[in-house]
Amino acid sequence: MKLTDNADLRPYNSFGVAARAACLAEIEHGEELEPATALAEERGLPVLLLGGGTNVLFAGDFPGLVLLMRNRGVEIDRESGVVKAAAGENWHELVRTCLEVGLYGLENLALIPGSAGAAPVQNIGAYGVELESFFVGLELFDCADSSLREMSREDCKFSYRDSVLKQSQVQSRLQPLSPPQPQLRVVCSLTLQLPREPAPNLSYPALAEELEHVAKPTPQDVFEAVCRIRRRKLPDPAEIGNAGSFFKNPIISQDEFEQLSSRYHSPPSFPAKEGVKVPAGWLLDQCGFKGYEKGAAGVYERHALILVNRGGTTGRELHQLAMEMRDSVRSEFGITLEPEVRIIGTH
Ligand SMILES: Cc1cc2nc3c(=O)[nH]c(=O)nc-3n(C[C@H](O)[C@H](O)[C@H](O)COP(=O)(O)OP(=O)(O)OC[C@H]3O[C@@H](n4cnc5c(N)ncnc54)[C@H](O)[C@@H]3O)c2cc1C
Structure with missing residues (x-):
């Protein structure tokens, strides 16, 4: 160590x-x-x-x-479709490896940055697919009693960008997390079950559109299309500091959505289990945040949901900008945005 x-x-x-x-x-x-x-x-x-x-x-x-x-190691049993990856493996490389050996399903989750171990923490999702669809279980080190345990998919209680692992770590408001933390649980590895038969998921409209000229898209086509869309739409953290979507898409009640629709013509929305999901990027866009700048802290010009470090800003300034964005959406729409990103540190 x-x-x-x-x-x-x-x-x-x-x-x-x-x-x-x-x-x-x-x-x-x-x-x-x-x-x-x-x-x-x-x-x-x-x-x-x-x-x-x-x-x-x-x-x-x-x-x-x-x-x-930084622990490494991937075990793949192609016959059964079972894949076990150590927490320190790079997520995108894992997606690529599975595709190469002929195990499918993860291609919609290509190019999500970060480690395999963090993937279950917020049940990563993109382009119509969430990790939980392929998740079997994980190995966990519990710091409370230094024990090693297993958690099944049911134990993880996955939902939209959430799991019990995230709930035990993260504040739901925009306050930075201050120590101490009650329950620290370390994901050491995770196990997935992937199909051997290709079944491309084109449920996400932008992905279907990207592939409309391809007669019978393969998982490899989907992988490449997802990478192309993401490279077009999202800033590369190696060039512009960012953490992807800063806020979760809020889920509001049907009544609240009708009120919103009476004020705005056809606001975008997606059905959700608990109500109606409204894109946080659209709400922030209506408040004029796309491309907004506050010193070196700012909002990406192609996406109002992405805070960026244009060079030399501080975490404190980015945090203040996030609070300004949340307050603006709250006073314009009466909707409180929750951060997707974990905010850490005292100041
Ligand atoms: C450009 C960009 C695009 C993105 N697009 C998406 C997207 O499409 N969909 C999506 O879901 N996310 C997206 N994200 C967010 C991010 O990539 C994912 O949440 C990813 O899973 C984070 O992985 P990480 O290893 O960097 O986690 P970290 O940022 O290091 O940690 C995130 C959280 O997980 C905890 N954690 C990390 N490792 C472990 C572990 N081994 N055990 C227990 N807890 C752990 C941390 O304490 C923290 O609370 C994007 C980010 C960027 C920068």
Whole structure:
């Protein structure tokens, strides 16, 4: 286990903002988790898990121990379609590998940045597919009693960008998370079950449109189409610091949606289990946030849901901008946006 005191977190968050941790431990093997958490306890430090750091905002420093999950390994049984991946594997590379060996279904989730271990935390989803459709279970290290456990799909209680793992870690409001955390659970590996028969999912309109000239799209066609759309639509964190969609799409009641429709002509919407889902990007666009700039903190010019670091902004400034956006949507529409990104740090 590699340990660094007073660690610089800029290389470990896709916003690329400056922040420091009291200590950082790179975990390359699951067995290192026990001594790492024992060290945190000994020093009285709270613990934060990080994979690729593509879904976090450091609004300030983290006065604790960051565990950087870097354990590797993928086991594939093509006959049964069972795939087991260590938490530190890169998600997009895993999608590509499964496609190469002829196991399908993950192609709609191509190019989502970050680690395999974080994928179940918010039940990653894109282009009409969510992780939970292929999820079997995960291996977990519970820091409370240093035990290793398994969790099934039912145990994870997946829903839209959510799971029990996220609920135990994340605030639902825009307040930065302050230590200590009650229940820290580390995903060590996850197991998926993938079909061997291709069954491309083109339920997402933009994806169907992208492939309308292809007579019988294969999973490889879907993979490439998803990568093309994402490269067109989303900023690459290697060039412009960002964490993808900053807020979740709110789900409102049918009555609220009718009120919205009486004020705006045909607001976009999607059916959801609990009501009607309205794109947060559309709400923010109506409030004039697309391309908005506030110093070096800003909003991507092609997507009002993506906060960006145009170079040299701080996590605190991005956090303030996020609060301004939330307040603006609340006063215009009476809808409170919830962050999808995890906000960390005290200031
Ligand atoms: C350009 C861009 C596009 C994106 N598009 C999408 C998208 O289409 N769909 C989507 O769902 N997301 C999207 N995201 C968000 C992000 O990629 C996903 O949430 C991803 O799963 C985060 O992985 P990570 O390893 O970077 O997690 P991190 O940012 O490191 O961590 C995220 C959360 O998971 C926890 N965590 C990390 N590793 C573990 C572990 N091993 N065990 C337990 N908890 C852990 C962290 O503590 C934190 O709470 C996008 C982000 C970017 C920058």
